[in-house]
Amino acid sequence: MATIRDVAIRAGVNPSTVSRVFSGKAKISERTQRRVLAAAAALDFHPNAIARSLSVRRTHTVAVVVPHIFPGYFEDCFFPQVMRGLLEVAYEHGYRILVGGSNSHKDNITQTFEILGSRQADGIVVLSNRLDVDTVGALRQQSTPFVLVGRPPADNGALAWVDADNERYTQEAIDYLIGLGHRRIAFVGGDPEVAVTAERLTGYVTALERANLPRNQAWIDFGYFAEDGGYQAVQRMMALGVDAPSAYYAANDLMAIGIMRALRERGVCVPDEVSVIGTNNSPESAHVSPPLTTLQVPYAEMAAVAVRVLIEGIERGALEHVQWYVPCTLLTRGSTGPYRGG
Amino acid sequence: MATIRDVAIRAGVNPSTVSRVFSGKAKISERTQRRVLAAAAALDFHPNAIARSLSVRRTHTVAVVVPHIFPGYFEDCFFPQVMRGLLEVAYEHGYRILVGGSNSHKDNITQTFEILGSRQADGIVVLSNRLDVDTVGALRQQSTPFVLVGRPPADNGALAWVDADNERYTQEAIDYLIGLGHRRIAFVGGDPEVAVTAERLTGYVTALERANLPRNQAWIDFGYFAEDGGYQAVQRMMALGVDAPSAYYAANDLMAIGIMRALRERGVCVPDEVSVIGTNNSPESAHVSPPLTTLQVPYAEMAAVAVRVLIEGIERGALEHVQWYVPCTLLTRGSTGPYRGG
DNA sequence: CTGAAAGCGCTTACAG
């Protein structure tokens, strides 16, 4: 492979001149430029990005480590949308994305620090949603800029993060059900270990409290984001008889679909007898029958904002400590309707 | 940031000794090792991967450029599954994935050669499915190993690629419809410019020919992978009256769903009156009603095989020129049934 | 506008 030195020799100039021609930010005479370019073309010279990175201490790369934490993670809504947001913005700015895998929450942190420590990227977007205070502290100890997708456990204002306000929008979803006249409302969360689950649960509880509605521990269940989890939640709750919920909120669409299936199998009509709300506006949500009312979370936008802030921080040499909530939208479709007594 | 030199000074050894301790492949005395490690820990030293890469001419990175060629590309089946396959295998081997974006077929090739030329990765998985002979030739001119996901236009045996045998499995899908008694079978392809479309069409034609079934140009349409494309295909074909198809094959599930919607709106019952087969086993395919019979293509496996071959080639210094077809599966569900006259 | 030199932070063949 031709190097800058080969080109210099062939063009009869100093290597630094070749470098200047290719970097484009120095005044080089027409004539020299032509000679260098001709030599480069003849030798099929392409600058080595690694050598350049070592010299300028910049890789034009941002990293992300993908926490492959449950089966179906890649096919779920989060990952593809996040990749789209990252890639589109990175591409616009001439950056590439370095993606690392991980197979657990803990490994995710290990991998993150490995990339950071080895300086393979100019910055990193951290996707883990279960960062503890220590990890955030360790991240702050090091000098590579990072933006969190997901609000950190303790935010002292010196961090950049973007998130969805899960508490607020879950509350709005529950408010919507209350507005339809429902009084026995169930909450089917995902993994109770994950921060988002606690946030949504708080939104649920707040909505009920504000409306002075009854609460019942039996109306709260966790389906671990799996269709079967939603299905089983219904089985347990239908056993409550007259206390069975007339409306369900599920923290993702897959669980909501499981809920609808369980209801259908028991002859309960959605939305005439029971209403169901899902989350994420997944591809399937629009195609089940009835189409699922769902809380759309703009993951692509979250990721896009995160990299944009990150890249601007890299180029400016100082990261702006944005704390940003992207707006979510409740898409009302056929799976929710007014409470009809009972 | 501490360098190997800082550690060497603090430990009172030569930088090369520090390097040897961290590379782990040289005999170093217990005592020296301890001193070096202690110094490294005290200085929070982490080897700079870029410097190492420049020196050893290996990045432990494989690249992929994502051809973002139609809206919904990221949320479709191909991208997430490919990423899963790439990431899992790369992770196992201690590699990372460098992802570049592109916004057109042409740009995809540009980006590919840019990554290749700048030697930011040890190898590359090429996803573009419209490579022409010239591009493949240019790829072969350069020295970085690559594996194609998708069979190249002309294969002289000196290339590594993995693909699905689209022709064969489309033919099998049509055979299945024929076996159900259908004689007027429609083909709704994606983008006619894409190689996969031509392959599937050939499979379709072959199946009809072998069964000595009538062919009709009006039964062939292209929906560009969009739901509306399937919908419109039905509108045109229903206008054929008694010649309207009794079965549809669609090159993705979204178009198949559009087909089902158009049929439902016109009061045609699936599968009693008309059968429909989709492609990809998308999340929504299992949840529409009736559930969609679909041709599953194991994209994750394709990608996994591709990187595995690539990484082994990188490490061995010689790429194995595998030509590999991954097996596809026809998942029969509720949208297909026996032909009932008419 | 161009050259010569030093440096980015590692690795490794060569000696001892």
Place this chain on the structure above:
DNA sequence: CTGAAAGCGCTTACAG
């Protein structure tokens, strides 16, 4: 087992 030196392929401050 360890050191000294040269090299990986660029960039850039300094001179002229």
